[in-house]
Amino acid sequence: MSQVAQDAIITLALQLADDDFLFAYRGSEWLGIAPHIEEDVASASISQNSMGHAAMFYELASELGAGTVDELAHGRKATERKNSILVERVNGPGSYMGQPAYDFAYAVVRNYFYTEAKKIKMDSLENSACEPLREIATKVNMELHYHIFHWKTWFVALIQANDEAKVRMTTAIARVMEDFGDLFSYGHDAAKIEAAQLIETEEELAARFTETVGHVLQSVGLNEDMLAYTCKQNGRNHIHTDDLTAALATLSEVYCTDVTAAW
Template identity: 55%
Template sequence: MVDGKPMDQAYQSALLSLLYQLADDDFILAYRGSEWLGLAPHIEEDVAFSSISQDSMGHAAMFYQLLSDLGEGDVNHLAHARPASVRKNAILLEMVNGPGHYLSKPRYDWAFAVVRNYFYVQAKKIRMESLKNSSYVPLANTALKVNMELYYHLLHWKTWFGQLMQAGGEARKRLEDAIKRVYADFEGVLSLGSLSKDLAAFKIIESEDILKEKWKLSMKPVFDSVHLSMPDRFGMQSGDGRKGEHTKDLEDALMTLSEVYQIDPAATW
């Protein structure tokens, strides 16, 4: 029901497309964050990053629950059993934590983690602020809950970003390189998919252009404070995850994530 009226098919299709994006984005990035446990720069960051990743996985569960409430299936199935080809997360979020081979030291790039998480959480907060006024009330209520935790997530990554940029030398150089890598695929994060116009028309969320402009406006003072020019445009060079285009990184991650679930999908976890 929307405003006391039955939900029409076009509205539901647009709503489902957004919910899958929100759920899949948080699900895969939370997993990438969990991989840092024991490998973060210091023990306090191990605890902090683990807590943020746990929150993000909880947010994913909330969005999967909304999908389940709309008849899309069991929450655990939505999270663990869907193949990579139907996932709607942005490709940037599925990428391994750095270059190199699995569990080799070069694979874990802290600069990349800081920039990817900071830029993503800022975009996520802007979306949640918009969704608080969503025409779909259950989503608006969920956005209110999610948004309460994002203040701390955003403060955490903004602090890391500012300190490393202001440190100069190798730290700044690595962050600047990470910014280029993230920008190369950040269009995928900001995209609302093929039904973006319907989402705005139905007032489920503000338009993609408005949200993108809000992200730029929110980040410009941060870039100015560290004396760095913001790149002019975003890219989507690795493909469009909103269309189900993904990399082997996602396939490998899903194999690990679903290993226990696949042992007994009917079990209560």
């Protein structure tokens, strides 16, 4: 394997890992405060699965020389992260340990859209030129079917529930799309990732998302024009918000007490 190809694999693996790492963390913040006990259990399980997916991508990057899994997950600063802006955003006002006033409509829309996008990426990775990426994608896809079913069910049910719920959901869609611009982006590394034939182009994946979710929107009386977005800031290029800095401070607190310890 050439150094260029190896670098491309590491870069893509870190983008995918960082996405799931933050997505799982934001999901975990609903533990104990979800609308009811069944959702508490289901969303916690999905978050646990997603953290496991992140671990597999971190392990691949580690095997190629990017550092240990702990270093990659907990030791990198916000300025080194490659995750999308969407997954780092807070769930709402307050904090998990201090009177959270989170927005469940936003959580449902973010989780559903992110999971549909993730499924599209995993489907593409199953045809990757990189065998380890193909193998990881196959494992991840075994669980994504259930994740999509869960969040799509909530998405459709809430939009169709009543007028107030529909307004909250459409507001959440607009908020999610504000940060959606870099989710399919490979950032400055797009050329080398696509040249290595690791995954389809940004444009191909984005078009598939619009088609897939657009059909769902139409089925509940909404217009797929709601899925329009622009890339205002790109997390793939290490441009992030203060939300990420705060999240990493929590996530890495134990690790940073002794980075040489075996956890």
